[in-house]
Amino acid sequence: MQDTGWTLKALPDMDEQQFLSWQELLEERTGIFITEHRKSFLQSSLMNRMRELNCDDYQEYYDRIVHGPMGKIEWAKLIDSLTVQETRFFRDPSAFEYVAKYIAQNQGLFDKKTPLDIWSVGCSSGEEVYSLAMLANEVLKPHDKDDAFTITGTDISVPVLSKARQGVYNARRVENIATHYKEHYFDVVNDAYQITTDLKRKTCFAQVNVLELDKVATTMRHIIYCQNVLIYFRRERRQEILNHLAERLAPGGVLLIGMGEIVDWYHPQLIPVKGEQITAFIKCEKNKNN
Numbered sequence: 001m002q003d004t005g006w007t008l009k010a011l012p013d014m015d016e017q018q019f020l021s022w023q024e025l026l027e028e029r030t031g032i033f034i035t036e037h038r039k040s041f042l043q044s045s046l047m048n049r050m051r052e053l054n055c056d057d058y059q060e061y062y063d064r065i066v067h068g069p070m071g072k073i074e075w076a077k078l079i080d081s082l083t084v085q086e087t088r089f090f091r092d093p094s095a096f097e098y099v100a101k102y103i104a105q106n107q108g109l110f111d112k113k114t115p116l117d118i119w120s121v122g123c124s125s126g127e128e129v130y131s132l133a134m135l136a137n138e139v140l141k142p143h144d145k146d147d148a149f150t151i152t153g154t155d156i157s158v159p160v161l162s163k164a165r166q167g168v169y170n171a172r173r174v175e176n177i178a179t180h181y182k183e184h185y186f187d188v189v190n191d192a193y194q195i196t197t198d199l200k201r202k203t204c205f206a207q208v209n210v211l212e213l214d215k216v217a218t219t220m221r222h223i224i225y226c227q228n229v230l231i232y233f234r235r236e237r238r239q240e241i242l243n244h245l246a247e248r249l250a251p252g253g254v255l256l257i258g259m260g261e262i263v264d265w266y267h268p269q270l271i272p273v274k275g276e277q278i279t280a281f282i283k284c285e286k287n288k289n290n
Helices: 016-030 036-052 058-067 071-083 093-109 127-143 158-166 179-185 210-215 235-247
Strands: 116-121 149-155 186-189 192-195 203-207 221-226 249-257 270-272 279-283
Touching (some): 093 127, 093 221, 093 249
8 A cells, every 4th residue: 555644755855956055055054064964864854844844845845944934944944953963871981981090190270269171172962061060070979079069051052952951861871871870860750860959050051153252251161072073074173173162171181082083183272192992182381471
């Protein structure tokens, strides 16, 4: 029996001109560059939204976003499906081990008046932010400084930021977390794991497009954690983003990025970290003679 349901209807392949139009729109608005080999990913993401709108033409959907009265709302929904990354708690053990070491070595600099300030760039649904919060709390608590830190998570997607603020995760999302962390930083509510209120109050979330970092306040951060973000951009964009992040890094602060995300970037104020299984940079201390 032939199924006539529209939701099961196969959409035609995107032609070259349509692909170029969508590719240019995404890069112009978000900086994300969809390469030819990721064309199928783009097409399937568009299909999901188009089916919900009962739209079967890529150009029509493009015009809705660019010229339609509800274009901004639809754009936000599409970006959510295009940018949500696979994330999990303590995703890169080597990076978190280094963060713990950095905090321990510098804990004497932080107190309630001058708290440790951490920024998670591209935080998605919050696992990275809460991992950093748990880690900071563990390192600083023996020094009675578990209130001496704050963590900001930013992302371009409003829906994932809403999930991050809720801090509720199913059992599968926390199954690989150490028992100690699950017992001390989560409350079990209706078979779900809720980040404790005490830990949540040390975090905040905000929408930020990394293409518009020049509009972000130049708050000096001690740790900027930016992993698995740069891979979506062309090399020139990656350099621009890193330069903006360097401007917002406090003297002595550390910038961590994903392994292999950029190999030959240089900034006059940053020194690459050597001897670690990570890609990180330390900002030079201010010249005492200045």
